[in-house]
Amino acid sequence: MSVVVTRYRGGGPQYMNASSTSPKPVVGEPSIRTHALHALAYCERLFYLEEVEELRVADAAVFAGRRLHVQLQEEGEHVELELASEALGLHGRVDAVKTREGTLVVYEHKRGRHAPGGDAPEAWPSDRLQAGAYALLVEERFPGAPVECRVRYHQTDTTVRFPLDAALRGAVVAAVARARLLRASRERPPVTQEERKCAKCSLAPVCLPEEERQVVGEERPRLFPEDDVRQVLHVATPGTRVGRAAEELVVTPPEGEGAPSRQPGRMVSALIAHGAVQVSAQALAYCVENDIGVHWFTSGGRYLGGLGGGAGNVHRRLRQFEALRQASVCLGLARRLVAAKLEGQLRFLLRASRGDSESRQVLASAVRDLRALLPKCEEAPSLEVLLGLEGAGAARYFGALPYLQGEDVDTRLRFEGRNRRPPRDRFNAVLGFLFGLVHREVEAAIRAVGLDVAFGFYHQPRGTAGPLGLDVMELFRVPLADMPLVASVNRRAWDADADFEVTSEHVWLSKAGRAKAIELYERRKRETWKNNVLGYSLSYARLVELEVRLLEKEWTGKPGLFATFRLR
Numbered sequence: 001m002s003v004v005v006t007r008y009r010g011g012g013p014q015y016m017n018a019s020s021t022s023p024k025p026v027v028g029e030p031s032i033r034t035h036a037l038h039a040l041a042y043c044e045r046l047f048y049l050e051e052v053e054e055l056r057v058a059d060a061a062v063f064a065g066r067r068l069h070v071q072l073q074e075e076g077e078h079v080e081l082e083l084a085s086e087a088l089g090l091h092g093r094v095d096a097v098k099t100r101e102g103t104l105v106v107y108e109h110k111r112g113r114h115a116p117g118g119d120a121p122e123a124w125p126s127d128r129l130q131a132g133a134y135a136l137l138v139e140e141r142f143p144g145a146p147v148e149c150r151v152r153y154h155q156t157d158t159t160v161r162f163p164l165d166a167a168l169r170g171a172v173v174a175a176v177a178r179a180r181l182l183r184a185s186r187e188r189p190p191v192t193q194e195e196r197k198c199a200k201c202s203l204a205p206v207c208l209p210e211e212e213r214q215v216v217g218e219e220r221p222r223l224f225p226e227d228d229v230r231q232v233l234h235v236a237t238p239g240t241r242v243g244r245a246a247e248e249l250v251v252t253p254p255e256g257e258g259a260p261s262r263q264p265g266r267m268v269s270a271l272i273a274h275g276a277v278q279v280s281a282q283a284l285a286y287c288v289e290n291d292i293g294v295h296w297f298t299s300g301g302r303y304l305g306g307l308g309g310g311a312g313n314v315h316r317r318l319r320q321f322e323a324l325r326q327a328s329v330c331l332g333l334a335r336r337l338v339a340a341k342l343e344g345q346l347r348f349l350l351r352a353s354r355g356d357s358e359s360r361q362v363l364a365s366a367v368r369d370l371r372a373l374l375p376k377c378e379e380a381p382s383l384e385v386l387l388g389l390e391g392a393g394a395a396r397y398f399g400a401l402p403y404l405q406g407e408d409v410d411t412r413l414r415f416e417g418r419n420r421r422p423p424r425d426r427f428n429a430v431l432g433f434l435f436g437l438v439h440r441e442v443e444a445a446i447r448a449v450g451l452d453v454a455f456g457f458y459h460q461p462r463g464t465a466g467p468l469g470l471d472v473m474e475l476f477r478v479p480l481a482d483m484p485l486v487a488s489v490n491r492r493a494w495d496a497d498a499d500f501e502v503t504s505e506h507v508w509l510s511k512a513g514r515a516k517a518i519e520l521y522e523r524r525k526r527e528t529w530k531n532n533v534l535g536y537s538l539s540y541a542r543l544v545e546l547e548v549r550l551l552e553k554e555w556t557g558k559p560g561l562f563a564t565f566r567l568r
């Protein structure tokens with residue numbers, strides 16, 4: 001291992017160059033996490049998202065950093081020391097402090113590479129700031145002893161040494177002051193100008209920097225992941241129990257229905273209980289702790305609600321409430337939403353390639369009428385007018401939908417009009433079930449983003465369904481429910497007897513039918529598709545979350561991207 005001595009070099013944000021010989025006491029306010037100064041020096045928006053909005057995403061680099069610290073502890077290299085100072089306004093856990101010839105040496109371990117220097121390797125400005133903050137805490141705890149900083153970069157096996165000099169002291173004091181200012185602000189800072197930083201930032205999928213920059217018309221790389229590698233665990237057999245064993249969820253079917261199965265918790269994004277399924281308190285606690293959403297459906301497919309995934313603090317909701325209390329904001333968003341829904345229906349009808357001339361005439365006429373409604377959405381003076389336009393569009397769309405079905409489709413699976421609560425035919429039984437799954441997907445995404453499902457911009461509160469969930473769901477009814485269902489009926493994927501339970505009052509999906517609908521939906525969600533506005537491919541599952549994040553950008557960043565995607 002080489003050891004390199006360097007002097008402090010500025011180069012980060014403005015406060016990195018501030019000069020002061022001693023920290024100014026700041027009393028009374030909650031202190032700043034020392035680690036947060038690292039984020040602050042990297043990007044002020046990152047600091048704000050983590051410290052103010054309480055968003056944290058553990059990506060591969062974060063896990064690797066945690067593993068390094070565990071390894072160092074096991075090797076006896078890493079002795080954490082908790083320190084706090086009201087005068088400095090800081091608290092934190094220093095990696096290690098050692099005595100070297102009468103000097104207290106503060107060690108900070110980093111997994112990556114050192115910064116390139118002129119004559120010798122350098123520490124990155126954010127690492128210097130963090131180590132300097134720890135050094136000030138150590139100096140206060142052990143007064144009188146000289147203190148030095150060392151940052152060890154494990155990838156390059158180098159250690160960079162630098163003194164706790166006046167410039168570094170001043171930089172820490174200025175950074176704490178800046179952090180406090182940002183913490184008190186309701187405004188999220190803009191994305192960093194240094195774009196290369198975003199490619200390495202764990203919060204890029206939440207921050208969406210390239211989407212924000214793209215609004216000004218430049219081509220950008222995509223940082224939003226194409227798909228979520230974790231699976232949704234559906235439990236649809238009545239009487240099944242879900243428990244926990246160490247880091248796994250254990251699904252035990254009722255007696256005589258097979259052996260228990262185990263799912264590693266890290267591979268599960270959500271647990272969905274359909275009907276009479278028991279989830280143990282231990283499994284629930286594990287899910288909440290590990291950011292695994294838990295959702296309940298009735299056996300008939302109605303979404304009852306869910307737990308978990310509530311990222312972010314009150315600031316995000318306050319901004320949502322402030323924005324959506326303005327009638328003009330709601331109307332603008334609702335116009336775009338209804339136009340997107342009508343255009344989705346129109347594009348689906350345009351795909352029809354089957355049928356006789358009568359079918360084609362009906363479809364062409366419906367397409368014409370839907371197209372005529374689009375400009376009216378842009379000019380709609382009120383939500384009531386939009387509701388009327390949406391209703392007119394639905395009548396034309398559902399009137400034409402039977403003409404998308406093949407002539408050889410079992411008559412019992414033909415669509416002859418929308419009905420629900422309860423569904424009275426097989427097509428509507430599946431459609432209602434799929435809508436329930438879409439609703440769950442959207443509500444989970446809204447919670448994950450940290451918004452309140454109860455505060456929407458178009459739908460009015462009704463039942464247990466949150467208006468914002470119902471709003472956003474309008475974008476996904478066609479691609480996630482109508483399209484896969486019509487396609488599956490046309491390829492005769494359904495058994496009109498075995499997949500349904502039919503009474504004179506209603507038609508429900510049978511156990512086999514539910515399993516088929518779940519598989520159809522999950523497969524559809526994983527299909528990737530190129531976003532026409534952002535120019536990159538992503539799965540429908542990710543698209544739902546992306547749309548919710550773009551909705552939030554309508555009031556926290558650059559507006560104009562929500563509800564602009566279109567089906568091919």
Ligand code: SF4
Nearest residue numbers: 043046192198201207
């Ligand atoms: S993605 Fe870029 S702009 Fe957003 S927080 Fe990270 S570094 Fe900052």
